[in-house]
Amino acid sequence: MKEELHKQSVEITEQGSLGLLALGDLGLRAWRQVKKEAQLKRKNEEKE
Numbered sequence: 001m002k003e004e005l006h007k008q009s010v011e012i013t014e015q016g017s018l019g020l021l022a023l024g025d026l027g028l029r030a031w032r033q034v035k036k037e038a039q040l041k042r043k044n045e046e047k048e
Contacts (some may be wrong), residue, residue, distance in 0.1 A: 014038040 010019060010027075012034045020027035 010030075011032075012020065012030050015033050016031045020031045023025070023030075
């Protein structure tokens with residue numbers, strides 16, 4: 001039996017989603033990275 005992997009784009013927001021949780025560890029890692037980048041961006045904007 002042959003399995004095909006289908007790549008699917010997922011939009012990751014700072015708020016996250018249940019879909020990211022369903023992706024497991026990879027979804028959580030991606031969400032944490034987006035959240036960290038958003039926090040740094042806000043922090044830099046406050047300094048200006």
